[in-house]
Amino acid sequence: MDSSALNSADLQRFIEQEKQKAMVNEMVAKLTDVCWDKCITGTPGSKFSSGETTCLTYCAQRYMDMSMMIMKRFQSMQ
Template sequence: MAGMENSQELQRFLEQEKQKAMISEMVGKLTSVCWDKCITGSPGSKFSSSETSCLTSCAQRYMDMSIIIMKRFQSM
């Protein structure tokens, strides 16, 4: 009985680790996708206002998608 308990905990742990890995991968993709999309010139010490708003909306859309994906995983 105790062995069964441990394997379920291990399973849960592995699922969480897999989700963390996916999240960090998504953050990495988000960064490069939004950067490529929004930063047009060579970046100075500050982003222009159009770059800032582009990055913000790009990140927001990405976060919305991430939440949808996470909810789908949790409902499995």
């Protein structure tokens, strides 16, 4: 294999890794927006209340579960 083909493969791998990182960052930002708006109803203090903590935990878990379900569905369609 010549060096240009190797560099091309390395470049493709790098691009794929960067796409995955961007996707994770986007998902975390979306999760943060959705769960924050749903669970934090007042002005936050130095700590979350127990209700806010519980809400954030369940909201994040549901969001992650749904994201995994959607990803698996898309993978099965290909």
